[in-house]
Amino acid sequence: MIDFSLNHFELFGVPARYGVDVEMLERAYRALQNEVHPDRHAVGRDADRRLALQSSARVNEAYRALKNPVLRAQYLLSLRGIDAGDETDTALPFDFLERQLERREAVAEAAQVADERALATMLDAVRAEARLREQELERLLDHDNAWHEARQRVRELKFLAKLADDIDVAITATEA
């Protein structure tokens, strides 16, 4: 089936970089699923079917980790022994936090009056800021080898991603 000892990048045969070739990744993902998906082993022995299930789940998990900009950065750092996913460590630069708290208040206010347009504008702004951080991460991780600075950016990116999710939920609430 697949070699479970490979890391996510090795599994798909793509370079271990933050700047991934999305199409190449997608092709590799589909090629792997084509082999290991449980649908390919529906009439196999129990052991084969179990292995197909585990392999396919592993491929899905690896794909998710490499496709998502936050998870990909976290994963790259984890390969260097740096933990950027620690939930209990919440230290972020003061001015960053302050700006995000202001944003959260603005989101809550717009949600209160179901102002879909204002929420959509804020979502765009947050996503744009997230994209900037992703570009910065590509420089820090792929060119400068600046792991600890990258770790800081990832944590900020994670914060922005969570904020974007919350705005998304607030927008959906206005549709109901």
Add this chain to the structure above:
Amino acid sequence: MALLQISEPDASPAPHERRLAAGIDLGTTNSLVATVRNGIPVVLPDHEGRPLLPSIVRYRDEKRGVDVGYAAAAEQARDPQNTIVSVKRFMGRGLADFQDERRFPYRFIDEPGMVRLATRGGIKSPVEVSAEILRALSERATASLGGELAGVVVTVPAYFDDAQRQATKDAAKLAGLNVLRLLNEPTAAAIAYGLDNAAEGTYAVYDLGGGTFDISILKLSRGVFEVLATNGDSALGGDDFDHRVYCWIIETAGLAPHSAEDARLLMLKAREAKENLTLHPSAAIVATLSTGDRVDLTLTADTFTAISGTLVAKTLTPLKRALRDAHLTLADIKGVVMVGGATRMPQIQKAVGEFFGQPPLTNLDPDQVVALGAAIQANVLAGNRSPGEDWLLLDVIPLSLGLETMGGLVEKVVPRNSTIPVARAQEFTTFKDGQTAMAIHVLQGEREKVSDCRSLARFELRGIPPMVAGAARIGVTFQIDADGLLAVSAREETSGIEAAVTVKPSYGLADSDIASMLQDSFTHAADDMVARALAEAQVEADMLVAATRAALTTDHDLLSDEEQAAIVQAVDAVIAARQESDQRAISAATKALNQVTGDFAARRMDRGVARALTGRRVDALT
């Protein structure tokens, strides 16, 4: 010497070696069975040439007399209590899940797990009733194909939860079928449509059946069917349109309360009128009730559109949500495939066309397309794949799965629209010193509070070695297979103690619950944020109070009397604020306590370092 034939490993098996496989659409109103013959999917009709089997089961007598399909349908108005229609609505559901069980004429029995129906033939569970339908389809297929079925694919609404899926699989097993896969109905339709039209691009499948509504957005690309997002309402379908017409008849004709027999008769008339309005501007509704009352009404298409407007609108909200979850806009949708008999209603086609800004695709028979797609997949799964037939299906789970954490909150472990199969582990820890057991509570739904989600299973991990709070590492793994069915296991990592459960929920999500749960999660998003902030502030306050008290016990000698008094006062203030449900007050008090203990913490840290260094030589530190 005779030449031996050696076939290539990938070559299609010779016809006589093919394993017989079938796809079954177990519908709310009608069911079908289909197979692939000579490379072409076909629905298998009954001996009178009818492709559909009405999903109706009648328990005729006290012995084993059971009618399924048209024979049962013919008697339903005369014997409504023993003639079960729309049993799919009861799969994996308890009596408490129905808001309006009086709408049904049955004698319900409230049993833990799933509701039961008292019939002339005995007490029946929805699984048994469904198994009768599946058995009839299986017999039809066996007779038609001339041999036993090696395996079947049974379709389920994409929005079915774990309990409903498990019940469906159980029914198939009860009918003696080997289930190769449970397949989501809109995905089955996409396979039939996509392979037929060599479609590429992103498509929406709008599937309105007799009792369920699904919307799935799929990317079709180079033989891969990838579901990007799914949404729906598993308690909304053509039945509800019938019910609107039924209510209109009662109101317009000014009818008094009537018997179950008359109710079923009027429901049938209502459905007939609905079907007539597909092709005609008006429909006559004529009936004579057992009371002698005569109904003679005309329902116009305009009136029907008006009285069913809210139902049509109810299907549009899930469309928006699915698009949003897939991170797509309307412009990204290349085509909209209509599935399910209820999509024949002109007002549905109009509303969907207006929503997507393009006419929906209706070139496939909306009643048959799901069964045809299931037949194609069954054929491939059974090992009858032809060379070049290498398409692959990647589906998702419809509702998030998670665990209960402190403060009555749900921690999502696998979010909705995750591609299956999935295996995902999350680490948790103990809250109290010396804690030796941990309760694992598995939930399904989108809301943040446990009380707003559906409980799927509870189990306990016991025998955790006593450790200080926060030291144990409990890994909880969720595994969802290709049928969308969940298994959960938990393991204490430092000791290897294990506990596992295959979630076979005794009590699944209510149809209406799923709908209202997702609805609520968005409507109450603001409430949830407040509730979460409060619960988090409370947990933080409790931890800080406990830590401060422990520090005071061991290291109070580091403090002056005034300092100690100030800290005790701040602790009391936190405890007092904790009693009220005001997150701001709790956070303010917690912050104050943090401030007043700042120096104390620094002094304790120094002492800790000093203790750690005691007895070590200085050169060991360099």
